Amino acid sequence: MANPLSVCIITCNEEANLPRCVASVGFADEIVVVDSGSTDRTVALAVEAGCRVIDQPFLGYAAQKNMAVQAASHQWVLCLDADEWLLPGAEAVIRQALATHRPEVAGYALKRHTYYLGDWVNHGGWWPEYRLRLYDRQRGEWVGDSIHEDVEVQGAVARLDVEVGHFSFRDIAHHLNKINTYTSMRAQHWHAQDHASAGWLQLIGRPLWRFCRMFLFRGGWREGQRGFIIASIVAFYVFTKYAKLWELQHGQGQGKGPDVPVWDAVSDARVRNGNAMIK
Structure with a gap:
């Protein structure tokens, strides 16, 4: 591979997904896992697989991924979520792209394919779902808000015939x-x-x-x-x-009940006793 590759993954309690993800990118020169406080075996599994693990409290999706990219050793990075993995044939295509890419190309979009409710989802706008995941970190970064994040690069983006499996929802x-x-x-x-x-x-x-x-x-x-x-x-x-x-x-999210008079049993008893004495 003309250009070495770092794979960057952020995790939190991903023991069920991480082994599949890591196994699919075993050809990479480096795998960086940034974990935000997993309480399961995520970190242990990453270490066993030879990943470089960094502990980092969650900064938000874009910031957390940028932190992982900054920690990478190589210029070209492949960013995957723990519930994603490369399907067979990806290695050869990625190696070829990195060895022969044009200088103006700063990143590559890969085809994400979601597996849900027992089968691959092939319609409804979920396939092919191109996502920019392979890029030159010197010309790109993750941007976005608290939920949605994407990579923005300074340069051209090409598409690769690489399929990324996605298993985001168990049920x-x-x-x-x-x-x-x-x-x-x-x-x-x-x-x-x-x-x-x-x-x-x-x-x-x-x-x-x-x-x-x-x-x-x-x-x-x-x-x-x-x-x-x-x-x-x-x-x-x-x-x-x-x-x-x-x-x-509308200020309705405080979980408060309706405003009603609160019955005070002690005060009520005193009032009734006072009334009885007057009589």
């Missing part, structure tokens, strides 16, 4: 748990940034449009009932983040 319950976390983070970010109010358009129109775009216009219906479920959950995600924004903007 529907796990998916909904992630939605609960991400929608709260998104709503809080919007609220802090004084985002436009969550009106009828956002609460009804945007979820409906997302469902129609995914299920009807982008072929999610080809996945059958599984495609309908996925599109419905994604629409629910859109609805929930705006509903939580509405909650914050």
Whole structure:
């Protein structure tokens, strides 16, 4: 390989996913794992696999990934999430790209393929899902907010015929748990940034449009009932983040009950005794 390669992975309690990810990039010259306080065997597994492990309290997704990239030893880096892995054939394509890349190319987008509810998702806009993951760290960095992050590079981006497996959701319950976390983070970010109010358009129109775009216009219906479920959950995600924004903007997110008079048994007894004495 003309240019050595560092693989950068951020983790937190990823013992179920990390071995698959690390095994798929064994050809790399270096694997850097930045862990944010795992309480399972993530760190031990990374060390056993020969990774260089760095402990770093979570800084946010973009900042955490930039920290991993800065710790890498080589100019070209491949950034993967722990629930992602390279499918067979990736090594040869990546080696060829790094050996022959044009000077103006600062990064490569890879094809992410999600596995969910028992099979690969091939429609609905989830395949092929190109993500810029292989890049020259001297000309690129991760940018984004508390949830969504992407790589921005100074230079051209080419596409590689490299497939990245993605197993982000174990099941529907796990998916909904992630939605609960991400929608709260998104709503809080919007609220802090004084985002436009969550009106009828956002609460009804945007979820409906997302469902129609995914299920009807982008072929999610080809996945059958599984495609309908996925599109419905994604629409629910859109609805929930705006509903939580509405909650914050209207001051309804404090968990307080209604204002009602509180009955004081001691005072009530004293009043009744006083009334009895008067009589």
